[in-house]
Amino acid sequence: EDKVVQSPLSLVVHEGDTVTLNCSYEVTNFRSLLWYKQEKKAPTFLFMLTSSGIEKKSGRLSSILDKKELFSILNITATQTGDSAVYLCAVLSGNTGKLIFGQGTTLQVKP
C-alpha cells in the first residue's frame, strides 16, 4: 500500500530558529513530490520536486528530494510567526494526478 509519512507531527520553535521537516514515502509509480502549506484553509503550493539532489528554494524555504533513500526535507530558516501552519507533503503517483498525502507537520513559531 502506498504510504507517505511525515515527521515530526508537531513542532514548536521561536522566531529566528531554523527548522527541518521530514517526509518519507513508499509509493509505486512515483512521479514527483510536492510540499504544501496550510493555514486553516486551503493548502497552498510551495514546491514540486522530481529530481534527486536538486534543491528548490523560495526565500527562506528550501527543499530537496532523495529518490534513492525515498525522502524529502523542507527547511525553513529564520522562522517568523507567519510560518506557523500545517506543512503537507504529498507524492504524485500513477498517470492521473493522484496525490497521496502525509498526515502533516504542525509548526508553531512563537515570538
Add this chain to the structure above:
Amino acid sequence: NAGVTQTPKFRILKIGQSMTLQCTQDMNHNYMYWYRQDPGMGLKLIYYSVGAGITDKGEVPNGYNVSRSTTEDFPLRLELAAPSQTSVYFCASSYDWQFDEQYFGPGTRLTVT
C-alpha cells in the same frame, strides 16, 4: 480568475440526509479532484476526473458520487449522510496531471449529526 470555488462553506446535515457539494473552476483545467481532510490528518482522495464525462474512484469513494458534465464543474454528492462523513472537503484542479500543481478551493466544512 476566481480560481477554484466551492459552495457551501459550512453545512450541518442530519444522518440520512443527502446533499451536493459544488465545485467550479475557471482556469480551463481538465483534471479535477475531491479530497476529504479529517482532523489532524492529511488529505485523502475521494474521486477524480481527467476531463468532462470521465470520472474514477480515489482512495475513499464509499458513500459518495460525482459527475463531470462540463470542464468547469465537478459536484460531489452524498446520498445518505453518516457521522463518518463529518470532515472538511476540498476540491482541486490542475492543468497537467504530471507537471502542474493542484490548485485547491477554500473547502466545505461538513458536520453530520
